[in-house]
Amino acid sequence: GENVEQHPSTxxxxxxxxxxxxxxxxxxxxxxxxxxxxxxxxxxxLIIDIRSNVGEKKDQRIAVTLNKTAKHFSLHITETQPExxxxxxxxxxxxxxLTFGKGTMLLVSP
Amino acid sequence: xxxxxxxxxxxxxxxxxxxxxxxSPMKGHSHVYWYRQLPEEGLKFMVYLQKENIIDxxxxxxxxxxxxFPKEGPSILRIQQVVRGDSAAYFCAxxxxxxxxxxxxxxxxxxxxxx
Numbered sequence: 152g153e154n155v156e157q158h159p160s161t162x163x164x165x166x167x168x169x170x171x172x173x174x175x176x177x178x179x180x181x182x183x184x185x186x187x188x189x190x191x192x193x194x195x196x197l198i199i200d201i202r203s204n205v206g207e208k209k210d211q212r213i214a215v216t217l218n219k220t221a222k223h224f225s226l227h228i229t230e231t232q233p234e235x236x237x238x239x240x241x242x243x244x245x246x247x248x249l250t251f252g253k254g255t256m257l258l259v260s261p
Numbered sequence: 262x263x264x265x266x267x268x269x270x271x272x273x274x275x276x277x278x279x280x281x282x283x284x285s286p287m288k289g290h291s292h293v294y295w296y297r298q299l300p301e302e303g304l305k306f307m308v309y310l311q312k313e314n315i316i317d318x319x320x321x322x323x324x325x326x327x328x329x330f331p332k333e334g335p336s337i338l339r340i341q342q343v344v345r346g347d348s349a350a351y352f353c354a355x356x357x358x359x360x361x362x363x364x365x366x367x368x369x370x371x372x373x374x375x376x
Contacts, residue, residue: 157303183363194265194352194367195304240303244363247356248294248317251303 153178155243157252164231165260172255174241175223181243181250184217184224189238189254198239199226231259263288265355265368266335273374274343282338282371286355292316292362293336295328298350298370310336343375 154177164170176184182203187195201208201215201224208215212231217224228235236259242249266285274280286293291312296304309317310330321328325343330336340347350372354365 155303185364187367194267194369197364197366200364247292247309247362248306248320249296249304249363249365250306251296253301253303 153181153243153245153250155241155250155252157241157255159255160253161256161258163258163260166231166233168231170228170231170235170257170259172226172239172241172257173223174225174243174252175221176243176250177222178243178245179219179222180245183244184215185242185244185249186213186215186226187240187242187251189240191237195240228257231257233259233261235259265353265366267353267368267371269371270369271372271374273376275376276344277342280340280343280347280373282340282351282353282373283335284338284353284355284368285335286353287366289357290355290366291358292356293330294354294356294365295336295338296352296354296367298352300349304352307338340373343373345375348373348375 157174185200188198189195214227238254240254241252293310295307298304306320308321308328325341327339350370352370354367356362
């Protein structure tokens with residue numbers, strides 16, 4: 152089955168800095184790669200996703216890149232703000248079920 | 262447009278009791294997925310259902326756990342004879358009827374504590 156590795160497990164940045172979270176996956180059949188943000192006590196919120204026919208996607212301060220050959224994808228957050236502090240999960244999927252990484256706790260200090 | 266609804270938000274059970282977790286998908290969605298999240302862990306897939314059908318239950322423990330999504334009403338995840346290891350957050354997600362089925366929107370979760 153699919154296996155997703157996510158790094159780092161924790162990331163501390165100063166407000167205004169950029170943050171990068173990286174994931175690798177094992178199943179070459181996976182073609183959908185979403186990123187979720189989870190705040191304390193809440194459910195995961197889909198923030199951006201990318202499909203295998205696209206190498207990069209951007210939405211305001213967040214962007215995701217995908218390298219299918221190397222089987223890795225990354226989340227980039229620019230101009231971080233304290234409200235970006237949360238746990239971020241990457242996931243990979245072929246058809247329906249999602250396989251998640253273990254998460255990255257991002258802390259943005261004012 | 263209401264999102265995915267789950268209840269109860271918190272559930273406390275003693276060992277040996279039954280836990281019933283309910284999930285109502287987003288309006289118009291007919292595919293439901295259950296995931297379990299242990300502390301400090303990512304979400305693990307349990308089961309995928311459509312109305313009146315279990316599509317994939319490969320992540321479901323073989324014993325004590327069952328799930329249904331009846332024609333009318335919410336999806337139910339049922340855990341019989343709970344043990345302390347069942348303590349976790351259980352999340353439900355839904356996706357549109359014609360896909361993409363992996364574009365899933367999550368509810369707020371039910372946090373189960375087994376005493």
